[in-house]
Amino acid sequence: MAMGGSHLGISLLLVVVAALLAQQAGAQPWQVCGISGNYTGNSTYQSNMKLLSTTLPGNASSSRDLFAKAGVGADPDMVYALALCRGDMNASGCGSCVATAFQEAQQLCALNKDATIYYDECYLRFSNRNFLDATRNENSMVLMNTEQVSSQVPVFDAAVAALLNATADYAVTNSTRGFATGEQDYDRRSYPTLYGLTQCTPDLSPDDCRSCLGVLIARMPQYLSGREGGRITGVRCNFRYEVYPFFSSRPSLRLPAPAPAPVNERPTATPPGRPRNRTRIVLAVALPIVAAVLAVTLVCLCLLRRRRRRPTRDLPQSYSGNPKDIESIDSLLLNISTLRAATDNFAENNKLGEGGFGTVYKVQVWEHWTTGTIVEIIDSSLRGNAPMEQVLKYIHIGLLCIQDNPVDRPTMSTVMSCLAAAPSLSRLH
Numbered sequence: 001m002a003m004g005g006s007h008l009g010i011s012l013l014l015v016v017v018a019a020l021l022a023q024q025a026g027a028q029p030w031q032v033c034g035i036s037g038n039y040t041g042n043s044t045y046q047s048n049m050k051l052l053s054t055t056l057p058g059n060a061s062s063s064r065d066l067f068a069k070a071g072v073g074a075d076p077d078m079v080y081a082l083a084l085c086r087g088d089m090n091a092s093g094c095g096s097c098v099a100t101a102f103q104e105a106q107q108l109c110a111l112n113k114d115a116t117i118y119y120d121e122c123y124l125r126f127s128n129r130n131f132l133d134a135t136r137n138e139n140s141m142v143l144m145n146t147e148q149v150s151s152q153v154p155v156f157d158a159a160v161a162a163l164l165n166a167t168a169d170y171a172v173t174n175s176t177r178g179f180a181t182g183e184q185d186y187d188r189r190s191y192p193t194l195y196g197l198t199q200c201t202p203d204l205s206p207d208d209c210r211s212c213l214g215v216l217i218a219r220m221p222q223y224l225s226g227r228e229g230g231r232i233t234g235v236r237c238n239f240r241y242e243v244y245p246f247f248s249s250r251p252s253l254r255l256p257a258p259a260p261a262p263v264n265e266r267p268t269a270t271p272p273g274r275p276r277n278r279t280r281i282v283l284a285v286a287l288p289i290v291a292a293v294l295a296v297t298l299v300c301l302c303l304l305r306r307r308r309r310r311p312t313r314d315l316p317q318s319y320s321g322n323p324k325d326i327e328s329i330d331s332l333l334l335n336i337s338t339l340r341a342a343t344d345n346f347a348e349n350n351k352l353g354e355g356g357f358g359t360v361y362k363v364q365v366w367e368h369w370t371t372g373t374i375v376e377i378i379d380s381s382l383r384g385n386a387p388m389e390q391v392l393k394y395i396h397i398g399l400l401c402i403q404d405n406p407v408d409r410p411t412m413s414t415v416m417s418c419l420a421a422a423p424s425l426s427r428l429h
Helices: 018-025 044-062 091-108 153-173 206-224 298-306 336-342 365-370 388-401 412-421
Strands: 030-033 067-072 079-085 115-118 122-127 141-144 179-185 193-200 230-233 237-242 253-255 351-355 358-361
Touching: 030 091, 030 141, 044 067, 044 079, 044 091, 044 122, 079 091, 091 115, 091 122, 141 206, 153 179, 153 193, 153 206, 153 237, 153 253, 193 206, 206 230, 206 237
Parallel strands: 179 253
Antiparallel strands: 030 115, 067 079, 079 122, 115 122, 141 230, 179 193, 193 237, 230 237, 351 358
C-alpha cells in the first residue's frame, strides 16, 4: 500500500514553540496524549494495559528487529500497543526502555486511553483504536537543536538532505530492519562530520517505509532549516541528524563532502527565451532508441572532458583518495522511468533540440544533488547491485569534474593513482 502525504497524518506538534522545545530537549521523554477518552482506575481497560506492559517489553527486546506489537482484551476495552527500539540498541537496553515508557505514560498521560511516549532509544504507543495495521505516521513530533548554523545555511541544509535521503535509501534497500545510520564529511573548520539516522517499523513494506521517510525529510526545510541538529519522529518512521555522534553502531554508509558551489562567473548574454542556468550535466536522450542501452555516466563526462582523444573511459578515484573506499560498479544504464523522472516527463522546457538520433533533453543534476533528490535519476536496478554510497560518490566526482573553474577539477594523475591501486577497476563496461 503506497503512503500518500495526506494519509501520513503529519500531525506535527508545532504548537510547541522553539522556546518550549528548548526546555524539553534535555528532558526525556516527550509525550503525545490522545483525545480518544479516558479510562478509570481498576477498570478492565487498565487491567488489559497492565498486561501489555508486562509482555511487550520482553517481546520487543527478544525480537531480532527490536520491535513488537500486540492487542489485548475485547471491545470496548481492547488495548492495542506498539513498541520500537532504535536499531543499535542491545536487548536489555531495549526492554528497559519500553518498560520505562509504560511507566511514564501513566504519569504524563494519566488515565488517557491513547498515549505515545518518545525516548532517544525507543518509543511506545498504546490506544483503544486499532492502529497496528495502518501505515499512517501518526502522533509525529518535531524536536530541534537550539543551536543555529552560523553561515552557508543552504549548503548545510542540502548536505543534511543528501545524507538523510541516502540513509533512507539504504534502510529500504540494504536493511531488513528498516534501520540505517550514515556519516558525511562536511567542513573541517566548522562541522567536520554530519551524522544521520533513519528508521521505520519493520512491518512496513519497503515502498511504504521510503514514502514515510520521504515525507518527513521533505518537511525538514520548513522546520529544521539551519539547525545544527533535529529530528521528526512518528509512530511509523523517524529521522534524526546531528553534528555530533549520537548512535552507537558503526555507520551503515559514509558520504563524501558536498561538492563546492559553482564559481560565480561574469554573466554572458543569453539568447531570447533561453534562461541563464547554472552548471548542468546534459544527457542526450535519443527517443527512437530510448529502450537501448545508454551507457552514460557523470564519471565518463569527467574523463571525456579531460581526454577527448582517448576512447577508453577510466573510473575515477574516490575524492577521499583512499583506494579501499572504491568498489566496482557497472555502467549506469538509464531506463525509461529514470529518464522520465530526470527530464520531467520529457517536458518541452527541457528540450535542447533535434539531433541525428532524435530529440535531445537536458537534466539539471546539480539541482538534484543540492536538493537531495539525486536518487530520482539513478537507475533503480543499481540499488540492488551496487552500494548506493559508491554510486553517490561517483556522481559527486562527476560534479567536481565539471565545475566552471578548471582549477577546481580533479587532475588525471589523481584519477590514475587510484586506478593503479585498484587495477581491476580500470574500466567501465
